[in-house]
Amino acid sequence: MLSRGGDSGNKNILGSFPQQFENTLAGRDIISCRDFNREDVELVFGVAEEIESGVAGVEDALRGKKVALIFAEPSTRTFQSFYVAAKSLGADVISIHDPSISSMAKGETLYDTVKMIEGYGVDCIVLRHPARGSAKFVAESTSIPVINAGSGSQEHPTQALLDTFTIKKKLGRVDNFSMGMLGDLRFSRTIPSLCYLLSKHDGVRIFFMAPELLQVRREVELHLSQRGVVFRKVVKSEEIREIMPELDVLYVTRIQKERFPDLTEYEKVKGSYIVDMKLLSYGKKELGVMHPLPRVDELSPEVDSLPNAWYFEQARNGLPIRKALLYLILGGVA
Numbered sequence: 210m211l212s213r214g215g216d217s218g219n220k221n222i223l224g225s226f227p228q229q230f231e232n233t234l235a236g237r238d239i240i241s242c243r244d245f246n247r248e249d250v251e252l253v254f255g256v257a258e259e260i261e262s263g264v265a266g267v268e269d270a271l272r273g274k275k276v277a278l279i280f281a282e283p284s285t286r287t288f289q290s291f292y293v294a295a296k297s298l299g300a301d302v303i304s305i306h307d308p309s310i311s312s313m314a315k316g317e318t319l320y321d322t323v324k325m326i327e328g329y330g331v332d333c334i335v336l337r338h339p340a341r342g343s344a345k346f347v348a349e350s351t352s353i354p355v356i357n358a359g360s361g362s363q364e365h366p367t368q369a370l371l372d373t374f375t376i377k378k379k380l381g382r383v384d385n386f387s388m389g390m391l392g393d394l395r396f397s398r399t400i401p402s403l404c405y406l407l408s409k410h411d412g413v414r415i416f417f418m419a420p421e422l423l424q425v426r427r428e429v430e431l432h433l434s435q436r437g438v439v440f441r442k443v444v445k446s447e448e449i450r451e452i453m454p455e456l457d458v459l460y461v462t463r464i465q466k467e468r469f470p471d472l473t474e475y476e477k478v479k480g481s482y483i484v485d486m487k488l489l490s491y492g493k494k495e496l497g498v499m500h501p502l503p504r505v506d507e508l509s510p511e512v513d514s515l516p517n518a519w520y521f522e523q524a525r526n527g528l529p530i531r532k533a534l535l536y537l538i539l540g541g542v543a
């Protein structure tokens with residue numbers, strides 16, 4: 210049973226939900242961060258905070274619901290946190306995690322896979338797929354809500370939500386701060402989603418720090434320009450050191466080797482940046498370091514023990530955020 214926080218006189222979202230808070234996410238697809246408005250984001254954060262602090266018991270909120278996880282690309286954190294989130298809300302989970310042992314390996318199309326899973330009475334599909342546009346395609350092929358858990362290099366909206374939630378918790382705000390994004394900004398899907406989400410906030414300055422080959426995509430630049438977000442591209446590594454003192458948060462990404470159309474291009478940029486004690490020594494004392502993980506060699510383990518290392522806490526935040534999303538989308542009210 211969902212506990213009613215109002216009983217204790219404490220106003221909280223779950224306690225007064227849905228009477229006082231319109232659940233703008235009920236039944237919705239989560240395809241792109243472009244589709245969120247700030248109220249949606251704050252609703253997810255509010256519910257995530259309440260779930261985390263235990264003010265509302267949501268253990269059985271999705272009892273009787275079925276969530277399908279279709280993952281046609283490697284995943285550790287996103288798959289596991291969706292799995293644990295759905296189970297801990299009482300939902301049943303069916304999953305395809307290794308396409309090589311599903312009928313996808315025999316040539317079954319994504320459309321047929323989705324139609325078949327839909328036929329099992331599933332209430333929501335969480336999809337990770339290597340193709341851009343895959344989540345939208347599936348959403349258009351089914352009447353049940355679809356959550357994009359990574360669509361090729363295009364977007365990863367639930368990661369951006371947990372990233373922004375982490376910034377809010379650690380910095381105390383998501384407005385008026387400076388963020389450096391360092392690494393593979395071109396093939397990363399977390400970067401566009403994060404930029405789209407940050408563009409809904411005020412006074413965010415973004416420094417895109419990467420060699421030309423890995424610089425942020427034009428579509429992201431255009432979006433930020435249209436929304437009036439101040440950003441700057443920083444290409445030379447000497448310049449990165451000069452920018453470091455300006456930053457409140459440094460978001461690092463792995464080079465997405467698997468997405469390079471030409472591996473000789475990958476050879477040119479591999480190992481071209483590393484975040485270590487030396488680089489951090491140019492930054493503010495309290496600079497927060499984020500990374501969606503997995504890391505390869507771009508983030509030195511020597512950083513792990515510093516208070517600046519936010520990335521493991523960032524990964525943990527995936528759980529309350531994905532619980533809140535499933536709860537809101539599936540309209541889980543007792």
Ligand code: NCD
Pocket residue numbers: 286287359365368398399462463501502503
């Ligand atoms: C990211 C992804 O899959 O895009 N990982 C994640 O979901 N935490 C980043 C990456 O793979 O480098």
